[in-house]
Amino acid sequence: MSPVTIVLLVILAVLIIGLVVLYFLGKKAQKKKAEQDEQLAAAAQTVSMLIIDKKRMRITESGLPQVVIDQTPKMMRRTKLPIVKAKVGPKVMSLIADESVFDYIPVKKEVKATVSGIYITKVTGVRGPLEKPEGKKSWRTKLKEKANRANKELEKEKSELEEMQKQVEEEKQAVQTLLSAKESELVSVNQDLKEASSQADAYAAEIEAQNDIIAQIQQAEAAKKAAREKAKAEAKAKAEAEAKAKAEQENTTEMPGEEETESTENTSEEPLPEDTYNGGAFSWPCPSSTRVTSEYGQRISPTAGASSNHKGIDIGASYGADIVAAADGTVVFSGYSNTGGNYVMIDHGGSLYTVYMHASSLCVKKGATVTRGQVIAKVGSTGISTGNHLHFGVVLKWQLCKPMELFK
Numbered sequence: 001m002s003p004v005t006i007v008l009l010v011i012l013a014v015l016i017i018g019l020v021v022l023y024f025l026g027k028k029a030q031k032k033k034a035e036q037d038e039q040l041a042a043a044a045q046t047v048s049m050l051i052i053d054k055k056r057m058r059i060t061e062s063g064l065p066q067v068v069i070d071q072t073p074k075m076m077r078r079t080k081l082p083i084v085k086a087k088v089g090p091k092v093m094s095l096i097a098d099e100s101v102f103d104y105i106p107v108k109k110e111v112k113a114t115v116s117g118i119y120i121t122k123v124t125g126v127r128g129p130l131e132k133p134e135g136k137k138s139w140r141t142k143l144k145e146k147a148n149r150a151n152k153e154l155e156k157e158k159s160e161l162e163e164m165q166k167q168v169e170e171e172k173q174a175v176q177t178l179l180s181a182k183e184s185e186l187v188s189v190n191q192d193l194k195e196a197s198s199q200a201d202a203y204a205a206e207i208e209a210q211n212d213i214i215a216q217i218q219q220a221e222a223a224k225k226a227a228r229e230k231a232k233a234e235a236k237a238k239a240e241a242e243a244k245a246k247a248e249q250e251n252t253t254e255m256p257g258e259e260e261t262e263s264t265e266n267t268s269e270e271p272l273p274e275d276t277y278n279g280g281a282f283s284w285p286c287p288s289s290t291r292v293t294s295e296y297g298q299r300i301s302p303t304a305g306a307s308s309n310h311k312g313i314d315i316g317a318s319y320g321a322d323i324v325a326a327a328d329g330t331v332v333f334s335g336y337s338n339t340g341g342n343y344v345m346i347d348h349g350g351s352l353y354t355v356y357m358h359a360s361s362l363c364v365k366k367g368a369t370v371t372r373g374q375v376i377a378k379v380g381s382t383g384i385s386t387g388n389h390l391h392f393g394v395v396l397k398w399q400l401c402k403p404m405e406l407f408k
Contacts, residue, residue: 044116048126049086051107054097056080063094064118084120086113095120104130212337213345213355213395220332220347282326282406283372285356286379286390289317293389296402311400312355312393319360319388321379325370326354326392326406334366340391341382346370351398357391358382 059072062083069077082102084095097105097120105111105123111130114122123130284290294314329348336342340357344364347353360380370376381388394403 044114044121046112046114047088048110049088049113050110051105052085052087052092054082054084054102054105054107057083062096064096068118088115094118098122106130212340213353213393213400214398216333216345217353217395217398220330220345220353221351223332224347280327282354282403283324284407285324285326285354285392286315286317286321287324288321289315291316296404312357312391313403315390315392317379317388317390319379319381322375323356323359323377323379323390324373325376327372329354329370331364331366331368331370331376334362334364334368337383339384341385342377342380343383343391344376346376351396353395355391355393355395357393358385358389360388 057080059069059077059079059081062081063085064083082097082099084097084102084105086093086095095115095118101120101123105120106125110126112124112126113120292313293316294310296310296313298310323344325346327346327348329346331344332347332353333343333345340355342359342362343355343357344359344362345353345355356377358380359377360382361378362376363378364370364374364376379388379390392403394401394406
């Protein structure tokens with residue numbers, strides 16, 4: 001056999017002997033441990049204790065009884081043991097915990113522990129089982145957990161931000177809806193204001209036109225009254241002069257007193273003729289057209305400033321068509337106003353007047369005497385007007401009335 005083989009066989013034999021020795025030593029140690037466990041189990045008792053602190057430390061620093069320290073082999077004294085400091089009843093003591101329960105023991109909590117001498121072999125909670133605390137984490141695990149927490153916080157903030165954006169969008173939409181409603185309301189209010197302003201302008205224009213007509217009538221009536229007063233005064237003066245002349249003549253011829261008295265009584269004033277209208281039904285004021293475009297009374301205002309309460313009739317006709325007097329009378333106005341444009345007003349007597357508005361030109365002057373059917377103006381669209389037409393109005397005893405009733 002070669003030397004190498006011999007060496008290998010020797011080594012193998014030593015290993016086999018070593019294994020056999022270790023086997024028997026292990027069996028012996030196992031038997032000894034089993035005996036110790038039986039002894040511990042026999043001496044075990046369950047007690048309640050308040051855990052003050054726990055820590056792995058050398059036996060010399062543990063606070064265990066000195067006799068325990070002295071009995072511990074010197075090689076074992078440097079080994080760190082799982083030491084628990086607890087309060088059992090009134091006493092505070094240091095105990096050695098079994099490795100299997102050390103991690104489960106909570107600090108600053110009351111537990112039920114199975115104690116055998118100075119060894120804690122089992123621990124349970126007062127109100128249930130204990131949970132094993134998490135072991136020491138590596139820096140990678142901590143970093144990963146920190147990153148996960150940061151991601152969760154980020155996701156939470158992102159979700160909150162999205163929720164806030166959603167709320168902002170909803171509020172923005174609500175504000176937009178409210179704004180649109182307010183804009184529509186404002187448009188409606190502005191439209192109402194515009195219509196009210198237009199109606200107010202129309203009423204103002206109507207009042208202005210009526211005031212203008214009334215002013216012309218007042219002037220005409222005043223002129224007629226002055227003329228009547230003047231005629232009455234002249235007639236009275238004439239009668240007095242005639243009576244005086246006659247009396248002087250009779251005095252020179254020595255007439256009897258009875259006859260003189262009779263002559264004086266015959267010189268009484270003659271009454272003036274009354275101002276009445278006796279012309280009968282009116283003639284149509286626009287011979288070229290009988291098309292009535294707007295009747296007397298309420299209507300929709302055709303343009304800004306035009307009245308919605310129409311005080312006459314509108315007759316549509318071509319530009320420059322003849323406008324004629326509806327009856328005999330005297331022209332009391334021939335001129336221009338902002339609302340009626342060029343217009344003529346005729347006094348027919350008996351507080352009856354006719355008005356012819358919006359003419360392009362006027363053919364008669366104030367004070368002129370006109371006859372039925374005489375051309376007094378031409379059709380146009382002056383003043384507040386939407387097109388060529390004649391506005392024909394009638395005033396009877398200071399009231400604007402329906403013209404159509406006077407054509408019957």
